[in-house]
Ligand code: HEC
């Protein structure tokens with residue numbers, strides 16, 4: 273009764289306005305609670321009221337922002353070649369001595385083994401065919417240079433001189449926040465923007481650099497120590513606070529990096545990063561100017577706190593003013609693009625549907641998950657931060673943030689970043705371990721079946 277009393281007037285009012293109700297009836301009728309969340313496709317909206325010229329300006333603006341943002345996300349180095357090439361000389365280690373660099377060079381095999389990805393769409397047919405026919409020597413660093421020349425290494429730009437020699441290199445957002453679908457082969461495929469690259473061993477890549485002086489100077493330690501820190505993170509992790517507070521290891525001696533989170537499904541989410549440093553554009557400026565070492569402006573007086581951020585206080589990164597500013601003018605489109613990337617849907621068959629439905633009821637009911645992970649955002653609308661004790665973990669990483677809190681992690685697309693584990697540092701290696709943690713913490717008294725139902729639900733998000 274309830275269902276028809278709500279559904280019928282909506283359908284009637286839509287048809288009464290002269291609009292075809294086809295979009296509505298053709299798809300299976302949504303559940304009562306979903307009605308308001310269902311948005312008609314654009315064509316339906318159009319036939320209801322054609323776009324005005326002002327509407328069209330907005331549509332064109334949005335399209336332009338997405339295209340520009342995509343370009344920035346994938347290809348903009350923000351001038352970071354001055355750091356990665358100029359200061360660290362990393363390009364020389366990639367090229368190897370035979371190709372005008374130093375050392376043995378980085379072969380495609382090595383590059384793929386440290387998690388770098390190749391964009392198959394960027395490969396010219398000739399190179400693609402050679403790869404298919406296994407005619408490319410994947411042990412030869414010259415082949416890595418060929419891949420860089422056609423701009424196919426995701427998140428890395430090689431800068432070549434007229435003679436074809438690698439002169440420098442810079443990195444992009446896509447380095448850590450994109451992967452590929454492996455459609456051509458392992459590590460080679462079409463780009464998946466926003467996905468966390470949990471294969472990428474940032475520390476191993478950086479430690480190849482012939483000159484680590486920028487790090488030894490900043491942190492006031494020797495090269496061996498810098499290498500030990502870089503070697504501690506492992507795949508899928510990076511420490512975006514190290515150059516602010518100088519905390520290279522946790523007090524218990526474990527590594528201090530955090531997992532690379534996805535950069536999709538962020539629209540509607542208030543605070544970002546594991547510890548809620550700020551909004552998406554806040555963090556984008558932070559990363560572009562202070563982590564990727566592009567040239568730009570970044571301001572946050574909270575980082576001038578000498579006690580919490582001694583290294584930032586020394587380097588002055590709380591008031592970063594690089595000239596020329598290659599970051600600020602890109603923040604709007606970059607923000608827009610990230611908000612436009614949806615969380616990917618879990619593949620059919622990757623979870624048990626019936627069990628996940630039972631899990632959904634538990635999630636919003638007895639297991640109390642939805643008190644913090646509010647569907648469909650799966651984080652709190654509003655101030656989405658919690659003290660370490662509220663989620664039953666130590667304060668180490670929270671205390672590296674101006675908030676001293678942990679942000680309720682948005683869970684949509686969770687299935688796509690299971691590698692490396694869960695929570696900011698991957699301390700829970702599996703989803704059952706996460707559920708076990710909450711079961712103890714919140715004294716939920718879940719049965720074994722309830723626990724596995726919750727796991728199936730998490731896999732479905
Ligand atoms: C070297 C790897 C790396 C690069 C390059 C990088 N990020 Fe990140 N990103 C991370 C890590 C690690 C975190 C988590 C930081 C934390 O919580 O302290 C993060 C966090 C984020 C978040 C927060 C996500 C969330 O769930 O709230 C966004 C958004 C983001 N990055 C966007 C970008 C953009 C845009 C760029 C390019 C300007 C970029 N990142 C470059 C590693 C990287």
Ligand code: HEC
Nearest residue numbers: 546639640641644658662678679680681694695696706710
């Ligand atoms: C008090 C608020 C709160 C409650 C209740 C809560 N969570 Fe969380 N959840 C968080 C916070 C905060 C984090 C981030 C922890 C971190 O960054 O280390 C998180 C992280 C997670 C993660 C890891 C996400 C990732 O990307 O690694 C999963 C999975 C998760 N929660 C599932 C659940 C489930 C299932 C329940 C119910 C049994 C639940 N949560 C209850 C606040 C909460």
